[in-house]
Amino acid sequence: MTAPPPPASAAWREGDHPGLRRWVDLPQPLQLEGGGMLPGVRIAYQTWGRLNGARSNAVLIEHALTGHSHATGAIRPGHPTPGWWDGMVGPGSAVDTDRFFVVCPNVLGGCQGSTGPSSPAPDGRQWGSRWPLTTVADQVAAEAVLADSLGISRWAGIVGGSMGGFRALEWAVAFPERVAAVVAVACSAAATGEQIALGAAQMLAIRADPQFAGGDYYDAPPGGGPHVGMGIARRLAHLSYRSEGELQQRFGRSPQPGERPLTGGRYAVESYLDHHAEKLARRFDANTYLTLTAAMNHFDIGRRRGGVASALSRVSAAATVIGIDSDRLYRPWQQEELVRLLPTADRVRVVLSPYGHDGFLIERDQVGALVRAGLTTSGQDRVSRRVEHCRAR
Numbered sequence: 001m002t003a004p005p006p007p008a009s010a011a012w013r014e015g016d017h018p019g020l021r022r023w024v025d026l027p028q029p030l031q032l033e034g035g036g037m038l039p040g041v042r043i044a045y046q047t048w049g050r051l052n053g054a055r056s057n058a059v060l061i062e063h064a065l066t067g068h069s070h071a072t073g074a075i076r077p078g079h080p081t082p083g084w085w086d087g088m089v090g091p092g093s094a095v096d097t098d099r100f101f102v103v104c105p106n107v108l109g110g111c112q113g114s115t116g117p118s119s120p121a122p123d124g125r126q127w128g129s130r131w132p133l134t135t136v137a138d139q140v141a142a143e144a145v146l147a148d149s150l151g152i153s154r155w156a157g158i159v160g161g162s163m164g165g166f167r168a169l170e171w172a173v174a175f176p177e178r179v180a181a182v183v184a185v186a187c188s189a190a191a192t193g194e195q196i197a198l199g200a201a202q203m204l205a206i207r208a209d210p211q212f213a214g215g216d217y218y219d220a221p222p223g224g225g226p227h228v229g230m231g232i233a234r235r236l237a238h239l240s241y242r243s244e245g246e247l248q249q250r251f252g253r254s255p256q257p258g259e260r261p262l263t264g265g266r267y268a269v270e271s272y273l274d275h276h277a278e279k280l281a282r283r284f285d286a287n288t289y290l291t292l293t294a295a296m297n298h299f300d301i302g303r304r305r306g307g308v309a310s311a312l313s314r315v316s317a318a319a320t321v322i323g324i325d326s327d328r329l330y331r332p333w334q335q336e337e338l339v340r341l342l343p344t345a346d347r348v349r350v351v352l353s354p355y356g357h358d359g360f361l362i363e364r365d366q367v368g369a370l371v372r373a374g375l376t377t378s379g380q381d382r383v384s385r386r387v388e389h390c391r392a393r
Contacts, residue, residue, distance in 0.1 A: 006281040008217050008225030011111035011118035011288070012044075020046050021069060021106075021113045024149045030108075030142055034133045039122055043146045044113025045069050045105040048089060049097035051150070058152045059095055059375065060143070061085070061104040062160030062167040064361075065237075065292050066284055068112035071104040087364045094368035095375065100156060107167070108142040109134045109291040117287030118218065127287075129215030134291060136163075136299050140170040147178070154178050157375040158317075161185035161360040161367075162330070163292065166299050169338075172315045173301055179317040183374040185367065186324050186360040188334035189308045189341070190300040195329065198240055199297040202233035206286050215287055230286045231277030233293075238276050243326040243356035312341040319345040320374030322367065324359040325352050 021044045029037035046069045051058060061071050063084060072083035072090055089095045095102055106114040109131075117131035147155070158179055160168035165187025172182040191199075206212060209229025217225045239247075251269035259265025266274070302308035319342045323335035332348065339345040351366045353359030360367055 005223030006225075006227060006278075007222050008220035009111070009118050009285040009287075010281065010283045011116070011285040012113050013118070014120070018113075019070070022046065023113065024146045026142060026145050030138065032132060033135045033137045036132055038115070038132060038134070038138075041108065041115045041142055043105050043108065043115070043142055044110075045103055045146060046071070047104075048072065048102045049100050051101040051152075055151050055153070057100050057156050058147075058150070059100040059102050060147075060155050060158040060168075060171070061089065061095065061102060062158065062164030063104065063107065064160075064162035064164050065296070066280065066289075067107075067164070068110065069104045069106040069114075070112075071102075084361070085364075088368055088371065094364075094371040095159065096372075100375070103146075103150065103152075105143055105146055107163075107292065108139045109288060109295065111285035111288040114142075116285070117215070117291055118285045126216075126218045128218060131215070131287060131291060133294065133298075135295050136166045136170050137174065139295065140167055140174055143167070143171070144175060144178075154180060157181040157183065159183040159185070159371055159375070160187070162187055162357065163296055166296065166301075169301055169312075172317045172319070173305070173311050176314050176316045181318040181320070181375055182315070183320045183322065183371050184338065185322040185371075186327055186330050186335075186357055187338075188330050189312065189338055190302065191297050192334075196297045198236065198329075199293045202236050203290050203293055205229045205232040205236065206290055209286075212286065215290075217286070225281075226286045227277075227281045230281060230284070230289055231274075233289060234277045234280045235273040238273060240329040241357045243328060243354060245326065246354045246356065249354070308337075309341050312338070313343060315342055315344060317344060318374070320349060320370065321345050322349045322351060322360070322370050322374075324355075324357060324363075325350050326354060326359065327357045329357040 023042050026041040029039040030041045067084050070083045071085045091098045106112045109116045111118050117127045121127045158168045158171050165184040168184050172179045206229040209226035212226035254268045256266045256268045256271040302311045305311035321335050321338045323332045335348045349370045351363050353363045355362045
C-alpha cells in the first residue's frame with residue numbers, strides 16, 4: 001500500500017494534539033546574539049520525575065539536530081511512542097527519574113512546539129523566510145528563562161549529545177553558577193572548517209529545491225514543500241553520522257533486494273539513505289533544518305569570550321566528556337581538546353562503537369554508564385583528580 005504524501009512541513013501546529021508538552025512563554029522579547037529582538041517566544045518541554053523541596057535535583061536533557069522534547073516514554077497517555085533516548089531516561093536508568101527531576105525542552109528554532117520558523121509571527125503568518133539568525137547562545141538564553149519559570153536556580157546536571165552537547169557546554173560557560181555537572185557527548189568547542197562545509201552543502205541542497213519557495217512553503221499541499229532538498233541534506237548528513245566501516249560491513253556493494261543496479265535499480269545503501277530521507281520528511285521542517293544547521297555552523301564557545309581556552313576556563317561544573325572512537329563528524333581529537341581546556345575534566349571517556357557519531361544514540365549501555373557516573377561525580381573530586389593528573393605528567 002502506497003503511503004500518502006508527506007505534508008509540506010511536519011512541524012507541530014496549533015490545534016494539533018499537545019501530547020505531554022508543556023509551554024513557557026518568555027515575558028520579554030529575546031535579545032539575539034546577532035542583533036535584534038525575537039518577540040513572542042515560547043519553549044515547549046516535557047518533564048519526568050519530581051522536583052524535590054530544595055529544587056536541587058533537576059537535570060536538563062539537550063537533544064540533537066532533529067530531536068525534540070519527547071526523550072522517553074509515551075508521547076501522550078495511551079500512546080507509547082518511543083522517545084529519542086528511550087532506555088536512558090526513566091526509573092533506575094542512567095538519568096534516573098526516581099532520583100532526578102528531568103526536563104527536556106524543544107530547542108528554540110525547533111518545529112515541535114517551541115517558537116521557530118514554522119511558528120506564527122506577530123502578524124499571524126508563519127515566520128518562514130523572515131526568521132532571524134539564532135545561535136546556540138540564543139537557544140540557551142531562552143532555556144534559562146524556562147529554568148527560571150520552573151524555579152530551578154541550579155541544575156544538578158546537564159546532559160547533551162552532538163548539538164545538545166553544544167548547548168550543555170554553553171550553559172556551563174554562560175551560567176557557571178547554575179550548573180553542578182555537565183556531560184558533553186560527541187561534540188566540540190567550536191565548528192571546524194569541515195563541519196561548516198558539510199552543513200553549508202546541506203543547507204544549499206534545501207535552498208536549491210524549487211519547492212522551498214524562499215522559505216515560504218507552508219501553504220503548499222501535501223507532497224509540496226522542499227522534500228527533495230531536505231532529503232538530499234539528510235543523506236549527506238547521515239553519511240557523516242555513520243562510519244565507513246559500518247556502511248561497508250552492513251551494505252557493501254549489495255543490491256537492494258529485488259532490484260538490479262545495472263538496470264536502474266538501487267544498491268542497498270541507497271535504499272537505506274532513501275528511507276531516512278523519507279522518515280525525516282514526515283516528522284521535521286526544512287526551515288528548522290536550516291536554522292539549527294546554521295546555529296551549529298556558527299557555534300564557537302570562545303566567541304566574544306577571549307577565545308575557546310578563556311571561555312572553558314570559566315566552567316566550575318564537574319565535566320564529563322564522552323567521545324565515540326569511530327566518530328567522523330566530531331572527531332575524538334575535539335573531545336581531547338575539551339578535556340585539555342576544561343578545568344574540571346580529567347580524561348575523555350571513549351565509547352567503542354562501529355556506528356560512528358550515531359553511537360551516542362545507539363550504544364546506550366556504554367553511554368548510559370558514563371552519563372550515570374557523570375551525574376554522580378562531584379566537581380571538587382573532579383578538580384582534585386585533574387590536579388593529580390597534571391602533576392603526574
